[in-house]
Structure formats: C-alpha cells, structure tokens
Amino acid sequence: MQLRVAVFLAAATLVQSDQGAWQQCGGIGWSGDTTCVGGYACVKSNDYYSQCIPGSQEQTSASTLTTSTSSAAAPSDTGGPFEPDVPHAVGSWAAAYSQASTAIAKISQQDKVNIVSGVGWNKGPCVGNTSPVGSIGYPQLCLQDGPLGVRYGSSVTAFTPGIQAAATWDVDLMRQRGQYMGAEAKGCGVHVLLGPVGGPLGKLPQGGRNWEGFGPDPYLTGVGMAVTTEGMQSSGIQACAKHYIGNEQELNRDSMTSNIDDRTMHELYLWPFADAVHSNVASVMCSYNKLNGTWACEDDKVLNGLLKKELGFQGYVMSDWNAQHTTTGSANGGMDMTMPGSDYNGRTVLWGPQLNSAVNSGQISKARLDDMAKRVLAAWYLTGQDSGFPAINLKANVQGNHKDNVRAVARDGIVLLKNTGVLPLKKPGKIALIGSAAVKNPKGINSCTDRGCNTGALGMGWGSGTADYPYFIAPADAIKARAQTDGTTVSLQDNDNTGSVSSTASGADVALVFITSDSGEGYITVEGVAGDRNNLDPWHSGNELVQAVANVNKNVIVVVHSVGPIILETILALPNVQAIVWAGLPSSESGNALVDILYGSTSPSGKLPYTIAKAAGDYGTSQQRGDDNYSEGLYIDYRHFDKANISPRYEFGFGLSYTNFTYSSLTATSTAISGPATGSVIPGGRADLFDAVATVTATITNSGSVKGAEVAQLYIGLPASAPAAPPKQLRGFTKLNLAPGATGTATFNLRRKDLSYWDVGRQNWVVPSGSFAVSVGASSRDLRLTGTITVA
Ligand SMILES: *[C@@H]1O[C@H](CO)[C@@H](O)[C@H](O)[C@H]1NC(C)=O
Ligand SMILES: *[C@@H]1O[C@H](CO)[C@@H](O)[C@H](O)[C@H]1NC(C)=O
C-alpha cells in the first residue's frame, strides 16, 4: 500500500522540473519534486525536511519510502504530558561533552573567544552570528528569532504563538509544532532558534510579550517548554529557553530590578525553565532586567547557582541582545556567550578582544573560558549539528505540510466562552460580518515591520518574536467561501464604524462582530501602546461596535482575537450577544480554523490558559514604573482569585464544547514518601523529582450527541503540614478525543516535584506529609471529582 502510494507520487512528480538550489525536495507531507538541479543533492535533514544542497554532481532523489505519514499526531487519550519511563529528551550530554573535550584540546584561546563572542550587530546573515573555527569543522553559528518560526525567513511557516498552543492543552500538537519549527530552522541553516518562551510567565495580564509563551500557570508552561524543546531538538536544532528570568513587563525592562523571593522564584518562575533543562535544552537566554539589583546576565546566584548547579544545566547561557553589561562580571557570573557581540551601534564590545585580555590578565580564568566554549560546543554536538547541517539560507522554502499544524493549533486553541445555542451555524440564510478585524490588513499582510500594527485581522502580537506570514486566511475570506456552499448570503462591513452597522447587520440571521486586543515588544509603539497593554479593553472601540450591532440584530456572535484577557462585562450585558468565540492568536490559518468551529466540523476543545476577570483590578498585579518587589508572591492568576475569593468571569481552564462530558470514578494511588528530594542532580534538578510517585485516573464520557475532545484537569491542594500555599494548583491534564457515547480514561502521572513545595530553609523540594486534596474537572472552578492522596 505504502509502496504504491510512493510510486504514484514519484510518477506524478516526474512531470515537474527539478528543485532548484536550497529548495525543499522531500520530507513527510511533501508532494513536490524529489530531485535537484545539477550540482545539488537532495539531502535529508530530518523526517520532515530534505533540501537541495550544493556539492553533488549527480541528481539524487530523497527517499519518500522511509518517511512515515502517521506523524500528524492526534490527541492522545492515554497518559498525561509526563509519561513515566518515556524519555523524550534528545541526545546525551555525556557523549556531547566527550566530543567537546576532544575538540577544545585542539583549539587556541582565540578560537575559544570566537566561539563565545558574537561578531557584532548586523555583521552576519542571522540576528546572531559567531565566528567559525575551521580546524574542528565548527561553522559560523547562526542564531535566529524566534519562538514561532524563522524571523526574516522569506518562505517559512508563521506558526501559532505559544499562547495558542497552550490553549489547545494538546501535548502532541505542541510537540509537533516544535518539530516542524525545528525542521524549518534547520532547512534554513539556522543552528539556534530563539525559543521557546518561559518568561514572561504572565503575572501581569497586560504584559506585552505574554503571548509568546504559554501562560501564567507554571505547570502548563513547563509542559509547553518541555515538549517544544524536545520537538525542536528532535529536528536537529538547538532550542533556547528564554527570557531568564523575571522579565515580566516591557516598561523599563532594561533598567528595572525584579525582586523575587526564593520560594516564588522556584514554584513559579524557575519551574518552566527546570522542565526545559530536563528536556536537555541546548541554551538559555538571560534577560534584560536585574534581580535583586544584579543584572540577570551577570547574576552568580541566578546563572551559576540556580541554573547550572541546582538545575544541572549543561548547555550555555547567551545574553539577550545587548543585555550584557560587563566583561568580567558576566563571565564570572555564569554567562557563556555574548549576543550580538556589540551594541546596536556596533560600538561597545565587551567580549571578543576584551575577553581575551581579561583571560590574559587573570581576571577571568582559563578554566572559565574553556567551560564557556565547551558548553557551546557540547550543545552543537548534542543536537548532531556537526554532520550534514545545511548552509545558511533564510530564503529556503521549508513550509512542507506545516500549515496543517498551524490550522490544528489555531482551531483546537479556540475557546468557546458563551453559546446560547446559536452555534454551530446551521445553514443561515444571511450572515453579517462586521469589523476591520474580519479582513486582511488592507495595506498588505506583512506591511507593518515585525507585525507592529493592529490593522485588519490579528494573528499574532508584535516584536522580534514574530515571522512574516506566508499567506493569511482572514475570517471573512474563509466564511464567505464556506457560506457559498450553503447558499448563504454574506454582507460585510470591513470597518469599525458604529454609525453604519445597521445596513449590514439588520435582517441577518446572525451577525459576527470581530474585536481585538494587541500587545508586543516595547521597541515598537502601536496606537499608543508601548509594548505592555494600557488596559484590558478591546481596541478600536470594540465594546461600542458590539453594542451597535446588538442594537439591530438579535443573534450576535462576538469573535475575539487577543493576546490575552480582555474585560467582557460590557459585551456580556447585551442580551443579544448569543455567543463569544475566543479565537486567540491563530496566525495565518485564522479564517479556516474559525470556520471549522463556527460550522461545527470540529467541536471546540480549547480551554483558557489564563483567567478572564470581571475587572482589570481583580488580578492583583500591575505594571510597575520602577522596580518590582513581586509582593503578590505565589498568588498570580487563578491562584490569586482562589485565595482572595474573587469570582472570575471565565476561570483558568474554562471552555465550552458542542457536546457534554461527564466525569466519574476517580482513583488515586501514591507511593510518595514525605521529606526532601534526595537524588543526585540531573538536567532539571534532583533526579527523584522526576520520578512518578502518584497516579490519578478518572473516567470521562461523552454524554452529548457529537464527537469532541475534553481537557480533563488535575488540581492539588497541599496538606496542612505545608506552609501556606495556593488553594489549588494545576498538576496534570490530558486531552481525550471521544465519540458520542464513548468513554475514556484520563490518566495523570504526578512526579515527586508535582507534590512538593520549595522549602526555603532546607533549600530543597519537600513533599509534605498528610492529606493532599486531589480534584479533577473541566476547569479550575468546575471540579467534578475529588479525592485525596495521603502521604506518610
Ligand atoms: C532576592 O532576595 C530575596 C529576599 O532576600 C531572596 O529570597 C532571593 O533568593 C533573592 N534572589 C536572588 C536571585 O538573589
Ligand atoms: C520594594 O522593597 C524595597 C525594600 O524593602 C522598598 O524600599 C521599596 O519601596 C519597595 N518597592 C515597592 C514598589 O513597593
């Protein structure tokens, strides 16, 4: 069967011309030509990507037979994200270090300096570049943004932002997203793709860059960091966990200090980085801010203490771009690579020749320089980049079938917040579409540098963590195409003018209103928003627009594209608003994903990765003008709402479906023993922290009438013997795909870490004794089953 398909493909592609220099020529999902023009060979980079690389005189064909087509992962219905005894991390540090040690013995001090020093801003093909060391076959390293794909790539996929991946709660889709991003980076010859993002975590709902990461719950973000790292590195790319650490706001990010107490540091902000380190992340990027008054990129406690000693991180720490402040302070504080190597004017250079002199004068030891270079080389060997790595070419077409992942994540990350029954649509006679956000940016989908505008449909925030859209399916385009098949009439008002909505919306069976809220990195200001959002209201008078439509139509569906929570109270007060579709940040597959949900070809299955409050003040955190003492401690997002007894509008983990799920039969077993962790340190921390010590199961039944997927969530409460802690904390989730009437088992594997708190006195993770509250449910406030785990 597979052979026949392959033969057919080969025959079908014979009529096409050979692939040109640097073009894709094979990989899973590839249906184009598998031969290259003369002088180029089709070389397999990984399962997803083969590329025409110079160096062969004869035409070579990629093997389509060896690739499997089963990789488009379906949501799994067994096991949570952390499956015991299933090692996913790529590579062995021990083997990589042995290779690095051999190499380092052969190179000069100048070579070592070259390996750890960027060549300077705008001095190479990538956003970060180092110098090659020919004697050991070490290339000019290419470091490129960013967390959703190859920035400045001219024919790459713009993947969905991290926050959309988090909203799917689908580990397989997250991992596949990482694999595909890694494959594209490798296809472009990018060695280090600068993601995933574990900081900002998102303690401030207004934080400008929250959408690049996975939301304010450390467990969910930790899973996102782990599987994205594993996916990227399985494609032969070095991942970079960033921004380490305490960079929660854009305002004054390069002057403020984040003063985070030790327990909060461990239980919230460090947690996701520990998971990335456990997955063998190759590199970590230190952030712009200070911690307790010390720059993150020269903070001995944060880099040498927490990251390298406590978490056993064996890769290298690179500076955020121009986040280095001193030559010796950064070297002795634990930084291993400076980026981009100069300031943005090409002037201040702190390593390079200065590092050489500091080593010669003994201010920095030779051993420290060796350690830096060895870490960088080891990461290169770890990811297998010492053989067959493509040359740098940001123009390569590396998209393959990756848009399938964009569409799946965009769709499965849509959260249905309200539905009185108007959805799914049932062949309406007339649909009205209203809002500037329903259509493509009329000036061009990539007309604003780094997505630095909120014009037309919103697919991602702005800043260095973006990529050019290869295409953009706007909501209006996809809805019009779908409506045509039903004979539905579509009328469109592609602006936000409240005075004119009546002519479009009155008389329509349903009226869809598109509203947005945007944010991004602080070097760009959009409509008065300098990175962090100024408020949590929809942009472009979205509340007034919805109100105007609701005045003339009884079936209003509000579609929200947003970087994070907005306050929905004004909209919810309108009785004619029958549904709210929280479509998040869908990137280029926006319209297709939305149509999948609106018309019910897929039941909505996304759940909120953050809390939507009734008022902005309810979050209990706010952007600081000066320094930030993190006085809210452990109590961010739902942890705060629970503790302060504040009712959110839509709680963390919430999302509706077109079907119903019932929960039954909780079981909880545990082998956990109270006390501190005792294991030796492996990547991620003490080894026993990652042991599975408890298993919770629940039975979930699709009791409705259509197929759907449910994200079952596990929350724990610590026993009374523990110090004061959030009433509940997410410690497991699993997504089950169920046909109507079908039943599945949600299995949650808890690691020792998941039952521990950080004991400041003992400087260790401790499992408290007593009775843990265990709750399983459909959201953080819709807990259907409860039980206990008792630990002696
Ligand atoms: C910052 O100071 C607080 C309070 O003394 C302490 O708990 C924490 O560990 C310090 N953090 C760092 C990174 O030095
Ligand atoms: C943060 O703590 C320091 C030291 O206790 C104090 O001087 C400062 O006023 C505090 N800042 C804020 C914004 O509360």
Ligand SMILES: *[C@@H]1O[C@H](CO)[C@@H](O)[C@H](O)[C@H]1NC(C)=O
């Ligand atoms: C789900 O259950 C509710 C309450 O029992 C019921 O009103 C609704 O019709 C059910 N929905 C589906 C899709 O079965």
